[in-house]
Amino acid sequence: MEAPEEDSQAAVADGEDAPPAQKLSKNARKKQQKQEFREKRKAERKAAEKEKKKRELERKRREWDEKLAGASEEERVRLVESRREARRERMEQRSEEREMKIARLRGATEVGQKLVLDLEFGHLMSPSEIHSLVHQVMYCYAVNGKSTSPAHLWLTGCTGEIDSQLKKLPGYEKWIIERESRSYIDALHHEKENMVYLTADAEVELHELDLKKIYIIGGLVDRNRWKGITQRKAKEQGIQSAKLPIGGYLKMSSSKVLTVNQVVEILLKFLETKDWKASFFKVIPQRKICEEEPESRNEDALTDIEEAGDEGDADSGAEENAEDEVEGERKRMRMEGTIDGSG
Numbered sequence: 001m002e003a004p005e006e007d008s009q010a011a012v013a014d015g016e017d018a019p020p021a022q023k024l025s026k027n028a029r030k031k032q033q034k035q036e037f038r039e040k041r042k043a044e045r046k047a048a049e050k051e052k053k054k055r056e057l058e059r060k061r062r063e064w065d066e067k068l069a070g071a072s073e074e075e076r077v078r079l080v081e082s083r084r085e086a087r088r089e090r091m092e093q094r095s096e097e098r099e100m101k102i103a104r105l106r107g108a109t110e111v112g113q114k115l116v117l118d119l120e121f122g123h124l125m126s127p128s129e130i131h132s133l134v135h136q137v138m139y140c141y142a143v144n145g146k147s148t149s150p151a152h153l154w155l156t157g158c159t160g161e162i163d164s165q166l167k168k169l170p171g172y173e174k175w176i177i178e179r180e181s182r183s184y185i186d187a188l189h190h191e192k193e194n195m196v197y198l199t200a201d202a203e204v205e206l207h208e209l210d211l212k213k214i215y216i217i218g219g220l221v222d223r224n225r226w227k228g229i230t231q232r233k234a235k236e237q238g239i240q241s242a243k244l245p246i247g248g249y250l251k252m253s254s255s256k257v258l259t260v261n262q263v264v265e266i267l268l269k270f271l272e273t274k275d276w277k278a279s280f281f282k283v284i285p286q287r288k289i290c291e292e293e294p295e296s297r298n299e300d301a302l303t304d305i306e307e308a309g310d311e312g313d314a315d316s317g318a319e320e321n322a323e324d325e326v327e328g329e330r331k332r333m334r335m336e337g338t339i340d341g342s343g
């Protein structure tokens, strides 16, 4: 793994306060240009989606108006009534689902697998990375609410900019989640021996989830600029660490460092299915998977892939794509009332 360049680190970490482009190193300038290109492309995609949605709405409205215009008085009354009924049924179904979700999440606070999102890395991220992290947290919460075996989710080290941005999320105050300004190490101090920090840099692989354990996930969006930071933290704090057993089930076309929401979703899928392979395939985007062969069958090829994936850009792509996916999912969930609704 390439050590992060001082300049590029500063450029990303300082965000808007980054030095002017001419003072950046060649490498940092390239990264900055790539980032600008990605942002431009993203903005264009968003605008196109918005326009498409608007046209679709207009088309539906026109169709409805034409249908009504061509109908007899009696038929019109029937059409309007059946549309109203369909809407009522949809609302009822949503409210039932919401009730069930609340019951599941309340149950998880008693018996669910404890999962901690460690939010103590705010000072190492740029404003846009914090923004991205907050959206990933929101996505984790939404996915947990949908899970048939939800986890008992904790947000620890919840202070500063991350905390302020979380508080701005619609419905955040009603989330059924543990919120702690203290670090997990203080908030859950009596369970220190059960803590396992999940990190791609751990030596040990995670094979089972143990209800007695507390699994900690680093709340970082860093394009792996801070490689090894969570492993070092776990070591310094004297707590165990483990990595997801990805290599035993699939080969990745880029780095095995996943985003926060991907890790949470994999763990939730595993809680439901007890099947790592199914969980990885469900969550890790297809384009990131090389082939189905486990790495033990082709170790040379894996080394090449790991080396390629270890370059910052591979991770950067993962986080960029994850952000898009989170954004898309967020919209869908908002429409379904998964995040805005109570709980």
Ligand SMILES: C[S@@+](CC[C@H](N)C(=O)[O-])C[C@H]1O[C@@H](n2cnc3c(N)ncnc32)[C@H](O)[C@@H]1O
Pocket (backbone or CB within 6 Å): 197, 198, 199, 200, 201, 216, 217, 218, 219, 220, 221, 222, 223, 224, 225, 226, 227, 228, 229, 230, 231, 242, 243, 244, 246, 256, 257, 258, 259, 260, 263
């Ligand atoms: C974007 S990664 C942060 C990478 C960061 N440089 C680090 O050292 O952890 C977000 C978090 O997801 C978890 N994670 C990502 N990939 C993982 C893997 N392969 N195994 C276990 N945990 C992983 C870790 O908790 C990690 O801190």
